[in-house]
Amino acid sequence: MNTDENTFGPMVYSYSRRQAVEDGVLVDLMQPETIKAVKESGFKWPMAMTIAAWVKTIGEPDQPLPAGQDIQGRLWDVLWMLSLAVKGSRESSDRVSFRVRVWDGQRHNEVRLWSLCGPGDDASPVITIMLEGED
Numbered sequence: 001m002n003t004d005e006n007t008f009g010p011m012v013y014s015y016s017r018r019q020a021v022e023d024g025v026l027v028d029l030m031q032p033e034t035i036k037a038v039k040e041s042g043f044k045w046p047m048a049m050t051i052a053a054w055v056k057t058i059g060e061p062d063q064p065l066p067a068g069q070d071i072q073g074r075l076w077d078v079l080w081m082l083s084l085a086v087k088g089s090r091e092s093s094d095r096v097s098f099r100v101r102v103w104d105g106q107r108h109n110e111v112r113l114w115s116l117c118g119p120g121d122d123a124s125p126v127i128t129i130m131l132e133g134e135d
Contacts, residue, residue, distance in 0.1 A: 017048070026050060027051060029075075037072060041076065043127065050130045056111045069103060078100050099113065
């Protein structure tokens with residue numbers, strides 16, 4: 001029988017999704033303050049964003065947003081644009097690219113993102129939103 005451990009030897013190190021959330025590398029969108037937007041935008045699997053994607057689209061933690069902006073509205077924009085990209089995708093894939101325009105108080109800036117649907121820590125599907133170029 002050929003298992004990964006037999007082929008490659010024992011695992012030296014692994015970094016779980018849970019550890020990435022605890023370390024602040026990923027923002028867990030399944031928290032009370034964000035899960036409503038996830039569910040309302042039609043996603044059923046657990047979601048997270050890299051902190052870099054969060055900062056570029058939602059904002060710096062503990063920093064004020066431009067007048068008329070809030071975290072829920074910005075998160076909704078990201079999730080809605082992702083849902084449109086998924087629905088508009090012509091191929092069956094575990095990843096999709098999309099763009100979001102973010103108001104900085106003076107102008108709109110385009111942020112290029114992509115999302116990956118893959119196995120989480122327990123092998124069930126999870127979705128991760130990242131900046132283009134992150135992996």
